[in-house]
Amino acid sequence: MSLMFSINYFIFSIFFTLFVLEVGIALTMLLEYEKYKDSLKRFLMPLWEVTGTFAIFYIVNLEAVVPSLLLLIGTIFVVPLLVAAIFFILRNAFLSYSEYMGDKVSEKRYLHIYAIATIIVAFIAISVLDSGISGIAISASSYSINLLRMFANSFNILMFLGIALLAAFLAAVFFRIKEYKWFPILSAVLGVIAIAIAVHGSLNYLFDSAFDIGLPYLLGLLALLAVSLFMHYKGNKYAKYIAVLWFFLAINFFGFMQGPYILGGTVNTNNYVATGAMAFYINAVTLIGGAILAASLIYMVYISYIKKTPKTNSNY
Amino acid sequence: MGFSLGVHIILAVIGIALPVIIVTAEIAGIKKKDPHYTRIAKRLTTMLIVFFAIGTASGTLVALELLFLWPKFMVLVGHVAILPLYIEVFAFFLEAVFLGVYVYSWDKFENRYMHALTGVFVALGAVLSAVFITMLNAFMNTPVGFNIPEYIKTGIIADVQPLAVLATPSTLVEVAHVVSTSYFAGGFIFMLYFAYRILRSTGDERLHYRKGLNIAFGLTFIATFFAVITGILSISGLYSFQPEKYAAMELDMYPQTHAPELLGGFYSNGTIKGVIASIPNLQSILATGTANGSVPGLSSFPKSTWPPLIVHFMFDTIVGLGFGFGLVMLAIFIMLILKMHPFDRKWLLILLMVAAVVAVFLLELGWATAEIGRQPWIVYNVLLVSQAANTSPSIIPLAIFFVAFYIVVIPFTVFVIKKLLKDRPISSEQV
Numbered sequence: 001m002s003l004m005f006s007i008n009y010f011i012f013s014i015f016f017t018l019f020v021l022e023v024g025i026a027l028t029m030l031l032e033y034e035k036y037k038d039s040l041k042r043f044l045m046p047l048w049e050v051t052g053t054f055a056i057f058y059i060v061n062l063e064a065v066v067p068s069l070l071l072l073i074g075t076i077f078v079v080p081l082l083v084a085a086i087f088f089i090l091r092n093a094f095l096s097y098s099e100y101m102g103d104k105v106s107e108k109r110y111l112h113i114y115a116i117a118t119i120i121v122a123f124i125a126i127s128v129l130d131s132g133i134s135g136i137a138i139s140a141s142s143y144s145i146n147l148l149r150m151f152a153n154s155f156n157i158l159m160f161l162g163i164a165l166l167a168a169f170l171a172a173v174f175f176r177i178k179e180y181k182w183f184p185i186l187s188a189v190l191g192v193i194a195i196a197i198a199v200h201g202s203l204n205y206l207f208d209s210a211f212d213i214g215l216p217y218l219l220g221l222l223a224l225l226a227v228s229l230f231m232h233y234k235g236n237k238y239a240k241y242i243a244v245l246w247f248f249l250a251i252n253f254f255g256f257m258q259g260p261y262i263l264g265g266t267v268n269t270n271n272y273v274a275t276g277a278m279a280f281y282i283n284a285v286t287l288i289g290g291a292i293l294a295a296s297l298i299y300m301v302y303i304s305y306i307k308k309t310p311k312t313n314s315n316y
Numbered sequence: 317m318g319f320s321l322g323v324h325i326i327l328a329v330i331g332i333a334l335p336v337i338i339v340t341a342e343i344a345g346i347k348k349k350d351p352h353y354t355r356i357a358k359r360l361t362t363m364l365i366v367f368f369a370i371g372t373a374s375g376t377l378v379a380l381e382l383l384f385l386w387p388k389f390m391v392l393v394g395h396v397a398i399l400p401l402y403i404e405v406f407a408f409f410l411e412a413v414f415l416g417v418y419v420y421s422w423d424k425f426e427n428r429y430m431h432a433l434t435g436v437f438v439a440l441g442a443v444l445s446a447v448f449i450t451m452l453n454a455f456m457n458t459p460v461g462f463n464i465p466e467y468i469k470t471g472i473i474a475d476v477q478p479l480a481v482l483a484t485p486s487t488l489v490e491v492a493h494v495v496s497t498s499y500f501a502g503g504f505i506f507m508l509y510f511a512y513r514i515l516r517s518t519g520d521e522r523l524h525y526r527k528g529l530n531i532a533f534g535l536t537f538i539a540t541f542f543a544v545i546t547g548i549l550s551i552s553g554l555y556s557f558q559p560e561k562y563a564a565m566e567l568d569m570y571p572q573t574h575a576p577e578l579l580g581g582f583y584s585n586g587t588i589k590g591v592i593a594s595i596p597n598l599q600s601i602l603a604t605g606t607a608n609g610s611v612p613g614l615s616s617f618p619k620s621t622w623p624p625l626i627v628h629f630m631f632d633t634i635v636g637l638g639f640g641f642g643l644v645m646l647a648i649f650i651m652l653i654l655k656m657h658p659f660d661r662k663w664l665l666i667l668l669m670v671a672a673v674v675a676v677f678l679l680e681l682g683w684a685t686a687e688i689g690r691q692p693w694i695v696y697n698v699l700l701v702s703q704a705a706n707t708s709p710s711i712i713p714l715a716i717f718f719v720a721f722y723i724v725v726i727p728f729t730v731f732v733i734k735k736l737l738k739d740r741p742i743s744s745e746q747v
Contacts, residue, residue, distance in 0.1 A: 046416035052372050053412040057405045059379060064402050067394020074387035075706065082714050085380050086721055089373035093725060096369035100362050100736045274395070281399055281478040289406035296413040303421045310426045 002260065002273045007286055008058070008065045009255040015054035017248045020163060022051055023122045024171025026115035027164070032179060033108060039175050041111075046304040048095055050297070052088070064282045068272045076138055076145040077128050084124035090117035126163055130156040134202050135264030158198035165191030170247055173232045174240040185229050192225070203258070205265050210257050217253055221246065317378075317385050318687075319715075322680055323722050324378050326505075327371035329679065331411075332446055332495075333502025333535065334364050335439035340531050342432045355745045356528045358422070360506075362740075363733055364438075365419050370729050372412070377718075385711065389694050389704035395473045396462045397455045397481040404448035411441025443495060450494040454487040457686075458557045459695050468698065486557050489549045496542035500641075501679035503536030508672030511665040524742050529659050533648065540645045544638055547682075548602070554689075555603045558696060559612035561689040564623045565631040566599055570613035575599040579632060583625045623691045630685040637678050644671060 025040050063070060091114055098110035127150055131137055136156070137149035150156070169187040171177065200207045210218055224246045231239035260269045274282060338360045345353030383390050393401065414437035425431040455461075461480030462473055510529035514522055554562040562568075567578050567588060577599040580592035597607040604610070614622055644667070651658040658664050694701045 046420045049368065049372065049412040049416055050409075052376070053405070053409050056372075056376055056379060056408065059376075059383070060398075060402055060405050063383065063390060063394045064398040067391055067398065070383060070390050070394055071387045074383045074390060075708070078384035078706065078708070079710055079714065081380055082377070082384060082718075085373070085377045086717075088376060089370065089721075089725060092369035092373040093366075093729065096366045097729075097732045097736075099365060100740070103739075276476065278395065278398070278476055278478045282402065285399065285402055285406070289403065289409075293406060293409050293413070296410065300413050300417050303417050303424055307421075307424050309423050 002270050004065045004273050004279055004282065005260060005269055006256075007283070008061050009252065009259065011054070011061050012058050013248055013251040013255065015051070015058050016251050017244060018047070018051040018054060019122065019125075020167045020247065021170050021174065021244065022048070022118055023164065024167035024169075024174070026118040027168050028171045028175065028177065029111055029115040032177065033111070035179075036175055036177065037108075037111070043175075044095070045099065046300060048092075050300075052092060055088075061282075061286070064278075065274055066269060066272045067274060069269070072140060072143060073132075075143045077132075079147060080124050080128050080150070084121050084128075087117045087121045087124070090114075091121060122163075122167075123160055126160050127151050127156050130159050132262055133258060133264075135262070135266055136202065138263060140263055140267065155198045155202035158194045158201075162191045162194030162198065165194065166247065170243055173228060173243040176232075176240075184232055188225060188229060203264065205261075206254075206257050210253075214253065214257050221250055221253060224249065317381050319719050319722065320374065320378050320381055321683075323726065324371070324374045325679065325683060326501075326676060327367060327374055328446065329498045329502035330367050330505055331364075331371045331502075332439075332442045332498045333506065334360060334367065335435055335442055336499070336535055337503075337506055337528075337531050338364060339432055339435035339439055340535070341528070342428070342435060344527075344531070346428045346432065350527075352524050352527050355524060355742055356531070358745055359737060359740070359742070360528075361419055361422075362736055365415070366729060366733055366736075368412075368415060370725065374722075375408075385706050386694065386704045387706055389699060392467075392473065392695065392699060393452065393455075396459075396476055396478075397452055399478050399481060400448040400451035400455075404445050407441050407444035407448060409441070411438055411445065414438045414441060443498075446494055446498055447491050450491045451482055451484075451487055453494075453686075454484045454490045455481045456695050457490070457690060458484040458486040459698050460484050464698055486553050489546060489553045493543065493546035493550050496539050496546050497679060497682060499535055499539035500543045501675050503532050503539055504668075504672040504675035506532040507536060508669050511659075511668045511672075514659065515662065515665055521742050526659050533652075533659075537645050537649055540641055544642050547634070547638055552603060555611065558690070560614065560617050560621055561623055561627070562603075563612050563614045563617075564625055564627050565685070565689060566611065567625065567628040568599075568611055568613045570615050571610060572613065573600060573608045573610050575603075575609075575611040577602070578628075581628065583628075621692060623689045627685050627689045630681055630688070634678065634682055634685060637674060637681075641671070641675065641678070 022044070025044055028036055029040060062073075094110045094114040094117065098107050098114065131145070131150045134155050136153050137146040139145070165187040169184050169191060172180070172184040172187065177183075196207075199210075224242065228239050228242035228246055231242060261267065262269060273279070338357045341353045341360065342357035344350065345355075345357060414434050418431070418434045418438055421434075422431065461477045461484075463475040466472055466474050507529060510525045510532055513525040514529065517525060551562070551565070554565070566575075567581055567583065568575060569583070569588065574597050576594040576596050578588070578591050578594050581588050581590050583589075599611055600607050600609040648658050648664070690696055692700050692702070694704045
């Protein structure tokens with residue numbers, strides 16, 4: 001995989017980790033709203049804008065990295081992604097509406113609408129990604145797509161199910177949800193199995209390379225998952241960071257095993273990646289902008305989650 | 317696309333102007349130790365977060381629409397002009413990250429100026445987003461940075477110079493005009509809000525809103541004059557870089573010297589009719605600096621590349637309203653200097669509310685004139701709109717759905733903001 005596409009996948013991995021964690025929050029909001037509302041909101045509120053902005057970052061970076069593929073992407077995914085955008089607006093709108101709601105009933109209703117909208121966005125976005133990876137339902141030569149097949153195929157359904165289970169696992173570990181004792185381990189194992197079956201069934205080349213050149217990485221990932229589960233059951237407060245790191249690395253693993261191919265291994269993205277002066281400037285902007293972004297995010301995390309509120313404000 | 321952009325523009329100017337008003341109010345509150353200003357900042361922050369949420373999402377929608385509705389255009393942008401769009405993402409991040417800090421960490425700073433500083437970054441991120449997006453629009457008006465003859469001839473994109481797109485011949489003036497008009501229209505939207513609330517309130521609450529109106533007026537006053545100046549410079553720029561657009565906006569059928577400025581008028585069967593007034597030499601003087609300066613005419617260009625001539629009427633309306641706004645703002649400013657307390661006068665508050673609606677109309681009209689004036693090109697003299705558009709019929713039901721969706725979401729958002737603020741009386745706001 002080229003450097004530019006690797007950076008693009010790295011950006012995607014950050015976005016997808018944040019977003020899947022948000023899907024886990026959405027699921028928890030629907031199932032255990034009263035008990036975990038405060039901790040979910042405390043985490044979600046400063047971060048939701050960043051997750052949304054990462055989505056745009058990924059899209060624009062993709063436009064910069066593979067401009068020649070835009071005609072294909074823009075033509076075949078127009079309907080599902082615009083529908084997803086509608087639900088993305090609902091996600092943003094109802095989350096922001098809920099923030100200052102004085103009455104608890106409206107707040108709960110708005111957060112539930114937010115949660116449902118988030119899960120729908122996830123389903124559509126994952127279906128589009130699955131279709132792009134596997135090529136199922138896409139005819140690249142005629143620039144067409146069978147939408148029904150894009151959503152309703154075993155690969156997509158198993159992938160979505162697997163990711164939803166992993167989202168639930170992440171939320172359970174991240175927010176220390178204790179109601180269902182065996183849920184984190186069950187959802188993690190079943191999630192991984194669902195994704196493995198999906199990949200084995202539809203992307204054999206990817207499955208084979210995961211057990212060939214990717215084997216050390218794969219074993220490392222499984223060990224890390226075991227560590228995060230062990231720490232979670234031991235009540236270690238750092239378990240959540242290990243779980244998130246595991247998910248982030250797992251997405252990267254998936255990407256690097258799959259790359260540089262898309263559409264079921266039929267299209268090599270290296271043939272479409274921007275080159276020359278444009279590639280240089282895109283990488284330079286990513287480096288400089290990424291450094292500023294990282295510094296800003298560290299500052300945000302420090303102020304929002306670590307810094308204590310002072311007792312008095314000296315200016316009043 | 318036009319409808320989505322039309323809605324997004326309003327949300328964007330709110331997102332650009334509002335952080336400036338909020339930070340100004342917060343700093344005034346700290347400096348003067350006046351809780352009114354701090355309350356203004358806190359209450360407007362509620363609005364900011366909701367408008368940001370809707371604005372972000374509508375911006376994402378526009379980004380996706382660009383990709384889906386204009387795929388061939390985006391391929392060209394992706395190869396040649398992606399840098400401003402890409403840098404804009406980081407400006408957007410700056411805004412989003414610091415918005416999170418500003419909104420949710422109000423009480424975490426011992427030094428309140430440090431909190432206000434995080435708001436400055438929100439304002440900076442918002443305006444930089446506008447700057448970089450406008451650079452892309454400037455590329456559409458004055459394309460540079462690749463071998464254009466080769467592209468027109470063969471469709472091959474060659475000799476790409478990525479940095480050239482950041483400084484096209486029209487970039488500076490266009491950016492200055494967009495930024496100033498954004499503050500102008502955004503400022504007016506909040507003048508409308510404050511003026512309306514002053515009319516509906518009494519006592520301390522009335523004082524609260526009047527202080528808010530002072531801040532919004534200050535911003536809008538400065539922006540109005542920059543908007544007028546940069547507007548004039550924009551027309552001069554068109555004279556050099558987009559002569560068909562210039563000629564259509566001025567309704568110049570033939571190249572001429574000593575060109576008059578036509579007010580009103582329309583083109584019919586080869587002649588110009590219905591001119592209200594013709595000011596001798598003025599157009600030549602404004603465009604070239606001398607009365608005998610030559611201005612371009614539409615007859616020099618093939619009729620197929622003429623923009624729709626309604627742009628002349630639109631342009632006249634913009635100029636008339638623009639100068640009208642300039643005079644109104646100047647009059648209010650003089651009233652303030654003479655301590656005539658303009659914001660205590662009911663008629664003036666009503667006038668400001670009407671003016672705010674007209675200001676938003678003016679903003680949309682300005683954008684529409686710029687876009688219609690570039691027709692039939694999406695990238696001037698390079699790519700036609702008809703070549704770039706996705707003509708798939710599957711888009712039509714989606715387009716109808718989007719229009720309906722915005723018609724529901726925007727009023728609902730205003731309703732929710734109203735409810736949020738109503739549930740939190742000003743007096744109960746902690747400072």
